[in-house]
Amino acid sequence: MSRNNAHPGTDPGKHWRQETLLLHQDAHLATDTSVVAPIHYSATFRADTPEEFAEMANTPRHPGFYSRYGNPVHKRVEAVIAALEGTETALLTASGMGAISTTVLGLVKQGDHVIAQRRHYMSTSKLFEEVLPRFGVASTIVDQTDLDELAAAIRPETRLIMVETPVNPTLTLTDLAAVATLARARGILTIADNTFASPLNQKPHDLGIDIVVHSATKYFGGHHDITAGAVCCSEELAEKIWSMHVTLGSVLSPMDAWLLLRGLRTLSLRMERINANALALAQWLETHPAVERVYYPGLASHPQHELARRQMSGYGAVIAFSLKGGFQAGTRFVSALRLATHAVSLGGVETLAVHTAAMWAGTMTEEQMISAGIEPNFIRMSVGVEHIDDLKADLAQALEPDPAGI
Template sequence: MNKHDPHEQLNLDELRDETLVVHGDDWVTNDGTVAPAIYYSATFRAQNSAQFAEMAGTSRHPRYYTRYGNPVHERVKKIMAELEGTETALVTGSGMGAIATTLLTLVSAGDHVIAQTRHYMSTAKIMDEMLPRFGVEVTLVEQADILAFEAAIRPNTKLIMVESPANPTLVITDLAAVVELARPRGIIVVADNTFASPINQRPHDLGVDVVIHSATKYLGGHHDLTAGVICTSEELAERIWQTHISIGSVLSPMDAWLLLRGLRTLPLRIERINANALALAKFLEEQPQIERVYYPGLPSHPQHELAKRQMRGFGAVIALAIKGGYEETQRFVSALKLIPNAVSLGGIDSLVVHTAAMWEGVMTEEQMRTAGIPPNYVRLSVGIEHIEDLKADVLQALQAI
């Protein structure tokens, strides 16, 4: 292949992830730059009326109006579709923008949705409050019980929403088994893959129709942007995009550029994060102040074998229960010196939250019980720091309880 010819494209299917994230978008925008440019323009100029008509009539055109698309969006979309193994991708202004836009596209009044009892809190509120307001029935099932999914299916079931590992409990859903139930019945399966990342898990390979990410987390990786990504087929992407341009959850060109920059190092960061999290989870299991540690990479996790089958790595997030209750948990979180008490996950620096304290402001007690969030629960997202420094910080905090 002549590498100087911009019209000659790499065979991306032959590239490994580490190379794909660096070169997968090389020919998307042929502007001669090595580092991608930021196209900070809300609108783009047509050379004549015929070109304008072509731009206006082309779905997801990258140079018409940034709510419709942007050249930086195109670069992100190309890499993400390749990472997840889908035909295409869409980008949004946040992960919840991606989830809400997808759900509002794919279900209508009179439809039935199956979701998990354990979802990210804002997803749970969509299921509990928003969809029923629009005449959509929702049944919540225990995600670890595939028979519960099967029993919940109705003639009007249109969509199954899954999230694995689930936030914040790290319960695993058998994605292939859910797809096996859904596909013969024409039910669309949507998976939130945020907690895994496409490096650790590829739901589309298991038959999932739509894969969603909060790109604020692993994909961006530096806690400096909010974004969402939807990876799916051309047909579903076109439908979702039509809703997207009406709802307007637009990803800014700057955040798209930051996301693209974060993707360049995603495989490297995930490799370090996976190793750190597993080592820290094993260390935490040995501490007498800990009641229980939940991490899919540990043999003690009740779904460890399932996690090994459908995941290539186990991610940043460790859930742990502190012996005692709410007050002891608050003291532990407050005593950490290296690890900040802050929301989000999957970045270069470790973060910790007292889960009950975080969620009690937006969820009712009943919703928290349903989601399996006890008062002594901690969510720890492990970053790329030296593992011995992380162990030392956790140990001194435990001793301060």
């Protein structure tokens, strides 16, 4: 069966809406009549002639040569994610940090300079502050809310600016369009971690960002059952990053790629409920007497709410809030939850909550936590798709005063 006839009428260039492209954007890549994409669980693929083998071996990102180079199910997932982000292509990795590390290492060399924002995901910060300097790549860390500080940090040898918005875990925002304009005028590449927003809520590439990275473990997978990463960019940049990807070997297994594709099919349905639940819960928490402060870009009280409205169409799953009563109040709260699960990660169907200071106390110094904005009484919650009334009831009972007064 020819590829052209595998899904009659499919046009991958058609301007479908997001809900539709999640289901059909990869259909032109089908090689049989299966409604559901098959899992190509093979590490290596056969060539029928020496000429075909040579073509396979020398084609970057070939989906039918060796699974470290590419796999047919990878191609289908990449087609969907690239369409969501509005980029020419996408590249899958085995984790979100695999996507970030492979991208950065694939684009810099000894003597280069990079800029990162002060508040990043912890492992991203370590890459810039501890790993890159070991290989002769200088890093400058700036306050991402201060464009003048960012501009002042640029050097002639600056090659990359890395941003993340909203930031984990404080939900501080970065002005993507402003950063992109500043960098592009100077020939500097920009990378944005869009994990906390998802492309259904925010499209950094449309705002001028060159490369968009994701922990696909989160919203894309959506069920807390895989780890995966994605890099979205131009074909030219993807080939450079892929070359490093093949060397480092952060390869997503065919089974996890297939689960990721299945998760993507329902992304729009899940995000609609997650966005609604999180906003309603954030508004409710603001009125609760046990809560000191709520951080959520969708709230009018968020200091960057106007920026959120400009660059986001929805505000995502993650709510951060501080409790009255200090560190012990945070510990008691997560221990008292009955419906929400005390676990890391975000973006899945179940609601998860963590006491942030307790989670990172073993890997960050007190100074690093202060710099990251992590207060002792800080809670990070990823809101799921449960009924909002059940979520409110669970949080209400967990926020009740301790009868022992502890």
